[in-house]
Amino acid sequence: MRQKQDDGNASAHPAHCHGGHRERMRKRFQDSGLQAFQPHEVLELLLFYALPRVNTNPIAHDLMAEFHSLSGVLDADIEDLKRIDGIGENAAVLLKLIPQLCQMYQLDKMSDSDVMDTLPKLCNYLKAWFSGVISEQVVLLCMNESLQLIRSEVIGDGTTQEVFLDAHRIASCAIRLRCTRVVLAHNHPNASAALTDADIFSTNQLRNILNGLQIVLLDHIVVGKYGDTVSMRQLMGWS
Secondary structure, eight states: OOOOOOTTOOOSSOGGGSHHHHHHHHHHHHHHGGGGOOHHHHHHHHHTTTOTTSOHHHHHHHHHHHHSSHHHHHHSOHHHHTTSTTOOHHHHHHHHHHHHHHHHHHHHHTGGGOBOOSHHHHHHHHHHHHTTOOSOEEEEEEEOTTOBEEEEEEEEEOOSSOOOOOHHHHHHHHHHTTOSEEEEEEEOTTSOOOOOHHHHHHHHHHHHHHHHTTOEEEEEEEEOTTSOEEEHHHHHTOO
């Protein structure tokens, strides 16, 4: 077993031992991007920047062996990552940063088209929002009368299987943000998109509550594990 190294302070392998390999890896990325890389090589390259004096190749292989895939590594908890020899606080935080950075990047690219006036726009936004989210989460998209997005707010976090729909919290959020149009969404991180009878019942109740507050619930959209979506408005024929 390799000796566990402290991020940035490893002395077992001098920097020059792996300098040529690292330069070749960086050059490959600059020339052809990540398409030419195997998953363990992506991790190896990424870990260069958290572990400057360590051979990251065997660490990358250990990560893949433990978590089975690149996404499995990036979805793992920080404490679980730190159980891998060679992974300390800095490396674990760097790995956990990547999914959230990708999410923010995708959402930021949509900022110029933040009028959510079609179902495809809503679904694309929500797929970007839920990318990298590994537990069920309820999100409220708050809009004005022109369907311009004011804010997206997390209403509830659940387990990997379910999340509680809190009508009082949703109504309070809509009132606080002074929005007149809202879209409710939640994800199924381990299953395809589907609306259960409980989803439909609780959403209809919420729709009635919000109507009494002069706030229109436009839709309830579910995003599945592979980016598939279901729209309650479309399914139920809401006018």
